[in-house]
Amino acid sequence: MNKPTSPAQLAVSRGLSIDDLVEQRRVHSAIYTDPEIFELEIERIFNRTWMYIGHESEVPRTGDFRLRKIGRQPVIMVRGKDGAVNVMMNRCLHRGAVVAEVESGNTKFFRCWYHGWTYDTSGKLVQVTADAGYEPGFCEKKGGLARPARVEDYRGFVFASLSDDVLPLREHLGQAADLMNYLIDFSPTGKITVNAGVNKTVYRGNWKLVGMDGYHVNYVHASVVEGWADDENSGIAAMHKNDPFSDEALTRTRDLGRGHVLLDFREHRMASIDKYVDFLRSIPGGPTYIDAMFAAYGEEQAKRNLSLAGDPHLGVFPNLQVLGNQIRIMNPVGPDETEVLMFPVLLDGVPDEINALRMRQHESFYGPSSSGSPDDAEIFERAQMGMNATVNPWIDMSRGLNREIVDVDGTRVGRISDETTQRGQMREWKRLMSMA
Amino acid sequence: MNKHATIARQSEVGQEYEAFLFHEARLMDNHRLEEWLALWDRDCLYWVPCNAEEVDPNRQLSIIYDGYDQIRERVRRLSGKFAHAQQPKSRLIRVLSNIEIESADDGTITGHSTFVLGEVRLNRQVTWFGRNEHTLVRTEEGLRIRRKKVFVLNNDTPMPNMTFLI
Numbered sequence: 274m275n276k277p278t279s280p281a282q283l284a285v286s287r288g289l290s291i292d293d294l295v296e297q298r299r300v301h302s303a304i305y306t307d308p309e310i311f312e313l314e315i316e317r318i319f320n321r322t323w324m325y326i327g328h329e330s331e332v333p334r335t336g337d338f339r340l341r342k343i344g345r346q347p348v349i350m351v352r353g354k355d356g357a358v359n360v361m362m363n364r365c366l367h368r369g370a371v372v373a374e375v376e377s378g379n380t381k382f383f384r385c386w387y388h389g390w391t392y393d394t395s396g397k398l399v400q401v402t403a404d405a406g407y408e409p410g411f412c413e414k415k416g417g418l419a420r421p422a423r424v425e426d427y428r429g430f431v432f433a434s435l436s437d438d439v440l441p442l443r444e445h446l447g448q449a450a451d452l453m454n455y456l457i458d459f460s461p462t463g464k465i466t467v468n469a470g471v472n473k474t475v476y477r478g479n480w481k482l483v484g485m486d487g488y489h490v491n492y493v494h495a496s497v498v499e500g501w502a503d504d505e506n507s508g509i510a511a512m513h514k515n516d517p518f519s520d521e522a523l524t525r526t527r528d529l530g531r532g533h534v535l536l537d538f539r540e541h542r543m544a545s546i547d548k549y550v551d552f553l554r555s556i557p558g559g560p561t562y563i564d565a566m567f568a569a570y571g572e573e574q575a576k577r578n579l580s581l582a583g584d585p586h587l588g589v590f591p592n593l594q595v596l597g598n599q600i601r602i603m604n605p606v607g608p609d610e611t612e613v614l615m616f617p618v619l620l621d622g623v624p625d626e627i628n629a630l631r632m633r634q635h636e637s638f639y640g641p642s643s644s645g646s647p648d649d650a651e652i653f654e655r656a657q658m659g660m661n662a663t664v665n666p667w668i669d670m671s672r673g674l675n676r677e678i679v680d681v682d683g684t685r686v687g688r689i690s691d692e693t694t695q696r697g698q699m700r701e702w703k704r705l706m707s708m709a
Numbered sequence: 710m711n712k713h714a715t716i717a718r719q720s721e722v723g724q725e726y727e728a729f730l731f732h733e734a735r736l737m738d739n740h741r742l743e744e745w746l747a748l749w750d751r752d753c754l755y756w757v758p759c760n761a762e763e764v765d766p767n768r769q770l771s772i773i774y775d776g777y778d779q780i781r782e783r784v785r786r787l788s789g790k791f792a793h794a795q796q797p798k799s800r801l802i803r804v805l806s807n808i809e810i811e812s813a814d815d816g817t818i819t820g821h822s823t824f825v826l827g828e829v830r831l832n833r834q835v836t837w838f839g840r841n842e843h844t845l846v847r848t849e850e851g852l853r854i855r856r857k858k859v860f861v862l863n864n865d866t867p868m869p870n871m872t873f874l875i
């Protein structure tokens with residue numbers, strides 16, 4: 274495959290330019306199917322913007338590491354001797370082999386077994402084998418494993434950017450950071466741990482299909498919605514009282530800017546917060562948990578923190594979602610293949626039963642044998658198949674344009690089924706893809 | 710696994726256990742969901758761990774961790790017309806082997822088995838491998854499943870949908 278070398282050359286993909294591909298009301302399906310466009314996304318989106326790598330609680334002790342990806346590039350997230358979380362490219366300075374091959378572990382050194390070069394947890398090259406073959410001082414001069422241009426964290430969420438030309442992370446996240454607080458401060462100590470394993474799934478469809486969509490729930494998840502009726506007070510049903518997916522509900526879709534988007538349940542959930550707190554008090558470990566939350570934050574703020582059940586339903590462009598009881602990473606594999614990694618999140622400072630329940634809730638809707646995400650994967654595959662029909666290549670994203678408003682805080686807001694979120698993601702996609 | 714496990718065929722109770730497993734496999738292969746549900750004791754655990762074979766299910770994620778109510782809900786959902794990931798249904802054949810009895814007394818039989826499972830759906834064939842651990846209890850209606858644990862060999866890799874009965 275020839276890589277496009279200039280925007281002009283990309284424009285050749287079916288004779289279309291980025292501007293032609295993304296309009297306000299519709300996008301061209303080539304952005305989901307075309308291998309050249311996918312290559313350009315890797316270059317201009319994944320290799321250039323802030324990417325979520327992992328949570329610092331995944332590497333609690335010195336030497337703990339996890340392997341992750343930035344787009345398609347392998348990286349190591351490791352806790353160094355100085356206590357900082359380092360992100361380094363997983364590629365030996367000699368002839369390019371990965372220096373860590375198992376997905377997680379604890380180590381003092383990364384040794385590349387091709388020729389035995391050895392790096393410490395800060396990435397520094399500390400030993401070159403049989404070094405008489407090199408001039409003196411070679412090892413020191415080589416330095417260490419390459420690093421992304423920028424690594425920053427927001428309350429333990431570690432991000433990296435391969436390009437230096439990005440805003441400070443906090444600024445880049447904007448309101449998305451405030452929403453992430455809803456997960457973190459669902460713990461009475463304001464701490465979460467991400468060490469409960471991961472569901473890894475893969476579907477044969479484009480990464481952008483994951484989206485953040487309030488329109489699909491009653492159709493894609495009809496098998497689950499049907500069950501809510503039977504079981505009014507079960508965990509998920511209790512959260513979805515008064516159909517939050519009705520356009521009459523107080524729920525909203527929100528475009529927070531820079532591609533970050535939200536299914537906004539805040540007002541809807543606050544409207545019945547007292548009932549929800551009663552429900553939480555009725556579950557094992559609930560009274561202790563609620564008391565701890567009230568003590569930590571004061572009743573009023575505690576209720577706000579509790580309202581979303583730790584689930585902001587937030588998409589952080591391009592590879593992170595914070596929803597359900599999980600942190601989710603999307604890895605693009607090819608134009609028509611995507612990996613979705615779901616990491617359930619445990620709360621610090623709560624009774625064990627609360628965390629066990631969070632795990633069970635997660636398993637019931639997410640993962641390859643659950644009631645929810647397999648139907649999403651199935652539908653994404655059907656969308657990918659359908660988009661091979663290109664007589665009319667347009668994807669309609671106009672829903673709610675007739676009633677979308679700009680809120681006082683500058684975010685765009687639609688009804689829960691409106692495509693405000695899709696348009697928000699595409700706006701950022703277009704901005705990044707248009708930068709030569 | 711116990712080194713004293715015995716090959717199922719060598720004992721009468723083993724043959725009974727093996728016959729039960731073959732029956733369960735046929736029901737699962739053919740999506741005979743209600744009949745499969747009837748094989749479960751009310752007091753039961755259906756467990757498919759994730760990422761490893763041995764995990765603490767209260768601290769570590771599983772793929773399935775169902776009690777009776779959740780199994781019944783699974784059957785309800787898969788029996789309806791909205792479980793899109795099983796529309797159309799997967800065609801399934803599983804081959805059970807290496808059936809061994811770990812322990813048996815008057816009321817309970819525990820044993821292991823392995824399987825290879827071929828799945829065909831929408832022009833794609835997927836091969837699954839796994840190891841089962843079944844604990845069966847004797848009830849007035851016959852043997853029932855008290856506990857079933859399935860270690861799916863690729864449970865730490867990116868997985869496509871596994872929405873049929875495993």
Ligand code: FES
Pocket residue numbers: 365366367368369370385386387388389390
């Ligand atoms: S490639 Fe790593 S030591 Fe040679």
Ligand SMILES: [Fe+2]
Pocket residue numbers: 489490493494645646649
């Ligand atoms: Fe969904």
